[in-house]
Amino acid sequence: MKLTLRIWRQKGPADRGGMVAYDVPDASADMSFLELLDVLNERLTESGEEPVAFDHDCREGICGACSLVIDGVPHGPQKATTTCQLHLRHFRDGQTIDVEPWRAAAFPVVKDLVVDRSGLDRIIEAGGYVTAPTGSAPEAHATPIAKADADAAFEAATCIGCGACVAACPNGSAMLFTAAKATHLGLLPQGRVEQDTRVEAMIHAHDEADFGGCTNTGECTAVCPKGIPLGVIGRFNGDVLGALWRGR
Amino acid sequence: MDPHTEYTENTESAESAGRTGYARYTVGAEIADHAAPAGDLAGRWEQRRLAARLVNPANRRRLPVIVVGTGLAGASAAATLAELGHPVTSFCYQDSPRRAHSIAAQGGINAAKNYRGDGDSVARLFKDTIKGGDFRARESNVHRLAEVSTQIIDQCVAQGVPFARDYGGLLDTRSFGGAQVSRTFYARGQTGQQLLLGAYQAMSRQVAAGNVTVHARTEMLDLVVVDGRARGVVVRDLVTGEVTTHLAEAVVLATGGYGNAYFLSTNAMGCNASAVWRAHRRGALFANPCFTQIHPTCIPVSGEHQSKLTLMSESLRNDGRVWVPTTGGDTRAPGNIPAAERDYFLERMYPAFGNLVPRDIASRAAKRVCDEGRGVGPGGLGVYLDFADAIERLGAPAVEEKYGNLFAMYERITGEDPYTVPMRIYPAVHYTMGGLWVDYDLQSTIPGLFVIGEANFSDHGANRLGASALMQGLADGYFVLPTTLTHYLAAGPFAPVDADDPELVATQAGVQDRVKRLLTIDGDLSADHFHRELGLLMWEKCGMERDAAGLREALARIPELRAQFWSRLRVPGTGAGLNQSLEKAGRVADFLELAELMCLDALHREESCGGHFRAEHQSPGGEAARDDEAFAYVAAWEYTDGPPILHRERLTFDNVTLATRNYA
Secondary structure, three states: OOEEEEEEEOOOOOOOOEEEEEEEOOOOOOOEHHHHHHHHHHHHHHOOOOOOOOOOOOOOOOOOOOOEEEOOEEOOOOOOOOHHHOEHHHOOOOOEEEEEEOOOOOOOEEEOOEEOOHHHHHHHHHHOOOOOOOOOOOOHHHOOOOHHHHHHHHHHHOOOOOOHHHHHOOOOOOHHHHHHHHHHHHOOHHHHOOHHHHHHHHHHHHHHOOOOOOOOOOHHHHHOOOOOOOHHHHHHHHHHHHHHHHOO | OOOOOOEOOOOOOHHHHOOOOOOOOEEOOOOOOOOOOOOOHHHHHHHHHHHOOOOOHHHHOOOOEEEEOOOHHHHHHHHHHHHHOOOEEEEOOOOOHHHOHHHHOOOOEEOOOOOOOOOOOHHHHHHHHHHHOOOOOOHHHHHHHHHHHHHHHHHHHHOOOOOOEOOOOOEOEEOOOOOOOOOEEOOOOOHHHHHHHHHHHHHHHHHHOOOEEEEOOEEEEEEEEEOOEEEEEEEEEOOOOOEEEEEOOEEEEOOOOOHHHHOOOOOOOOOOOHHHHHHHHOOOOEEOOOOEEEEEEEOOOOOOOOOOOOEOOHHHHHOOEEEEEOOOOOOOOHHHOOHHHEEOHHHHHOOOOHHHOOHHHHHHHHHHHHHOOOOOOHHHOOEEEEOHHHHHHHOHHHHHHHHHHHHHHHHHHHOOOOOOOOEEEEEEEEEEOOEEOOOOOOEOOOOOEEEOHHHEOOOOOOOOOOOOHHHHHHHHHHHHHHHHHHHHHOOOOOOOOOOOOHHHHHHHHHHHHHHHHHHHOOOOEOHHHHHHHHHHHHHHHOOOOEOHHHHHHHHHHHHHHHHHHHHHEOOOOOOOOOOHHHHHHHHHHHHHHHHHHHHHHHHHOOOOEOOEOEOOOEOOOOOEOOOHHHHOEEEEEEOOOOOOEEEEEEOOOOOOOOOOOOOO
């Protein structure tokens, strides 16, 4: 199949950047979207042009590195699918596709389609952990956990930290990311103990890192490749209010 | 180590191999693991822990450590060393430490908890692992691994890792290949992700506490060795292009395996061998480089554009049945082939373990039926993994509960629905058992250089059992290294390294020169072009089945390819910023050297064992034929400017009986 890609090219943070069109006449329906970029890049390289920079690594939808806005939608048109798992069979022959980087105040562009998402790491560093130094652990079966809680904690924990939620949010908020981690840990007895200090520290780090406030538009959950439910944000807000109320 | 020059391998292809060709080698002095205590196997780790020196908490701040890599081994080591009070500097090439490729491990982690009361124990996990590795791993290491396995589960639960639980709220387990007990703990199909996030979060806590400094998007390009000790690393900041040196009292490599030497593998695109290869070139011995694991259940190649292969978790073999049509050329849809005309070949060949035989055995069996012309799908390179019986027995919702995310992933990639059509799978390169040689303390032959996780060679022999990689990575990082590295550091701090130290300056200059060279060849071919060609060659000649003629061909071809690389490579752009072509080129350059050592090792090992299957050495039934008399040793290779030097470490088995593996 023949596709035309209009790709955001930007030499560096200081460059204004712009869309550049490329034809790929020999794409195949079985290719993944990133393999399409591979084909284009190899051609650019061998003709001496700089290939398109983009983040990618595992290519199986779990590392969270890939981060393309495809035709205006983070991770493209397929529901619950990362860019690396998006295959060309979902596009039409002859289609023109726009490819842009994540866009958010907290994610400055590094080059082309690569952005800096280190703000997400700052949020985890603030409180996205259980204080359990190595060697201090009790026997694993000492505390049974209701299956429903364990399952719900797991669902929230499947977040891959890609930042699509931020890219989709009109406010550039990372609340879905932040709340998913706080929900995961807060639902488990091991994590519940320090939930008050955790949620306060995480929301503070979230705002410090230039992420915007949440206004419950729900764009985040619509594009989330792992289907993290919007409900985690409600639970998180409840936890923050509770923590403030208790005045810890 | 004083090598004597005895040429044991022929020199037939040395001419075409060129100056640095590896078609021959010399044999050096034997080596031994002096760090492991003697005596009763079950007491060795306790003995080592008691004998290890400690460092006063106040002094730990003066003993900084560098950890390269942030996967399970690297992140758990960084977190634990920092908790102890050592300043840790951590490096990863990804944009966040949370993305290291441990994250992609699906199925689970083994531990000898015996929660099922099905006869499991530390002794049984030890035996299964030694046997699964086809008797090419050290008894002491493997026993320690089995011992600490139970602590890993405790630690991870305490961190909030959301393992699967039953209705009573207790931990659930499942079975993996090479075991008859159910000892694999899991978090649906994302066990690696959950364990890695646990370690990443523990490390993040130490980042906030100021004890760990993370340099993401930073790649190690060389090891700094001063006065015979590993004292630092030279790294390149992938965003600014700046090359800098970081010094410390010790260096830990946790940089993963080298499966990407094959181009197509289940590894992430960025996984590379540069850190271990550079350390090898600085004097660390490389052990058993030919021991690579070909995983039986991967999604088959779909075309020339293929950039990587995707694993379907081994856990699927708990409920999926592997089969091909009884006769070749059967083009009927799988649903139209009656039971009598299906060959459930694993169940037929290995009735005791059935679909859950170890990976190397399942892979070769699949290759064999495909070689017989009975493979399915495009090109006949595939076998069915069929869930129809499981769906009938358990119902589709129960199957979805267990494997839902894997089924969804399969459908996204292939466009086929595995609930109604059997999956098609084929073996693919997955893991490398070989790696830098380490002693019981996980220290390489360079003092102060410790190697953990997949990057070392230590625990899996010639074949790793499923769900054991996560176990080893975390055992090394959380429990083993903190003890053994502390012992080493107790002799420090070592003499400060001057900024103008000649060894340091030479290392830095070497890195700068190499970057410059890669940028200025100005040829006409991309690094990917060479990588793909190398990968195909390795898959054909040094893959699931190897023979002397093929390996000699590869040994002749690789130096040619390398010469072509250094004369025809094109890397657009400059070194002064983000340049992904430059990163790739450096990694491929190192694969082009390592691949040769892999082939040489495979050629020298005139036996079949585990993942190393030499066509010349098989039983009449087509099983791997080991030669314990001649090859019950670890092959540890020393780098030289000429032919490499082989050092043998003899393996002794006092607690298990050397036997032919039998899973029938």
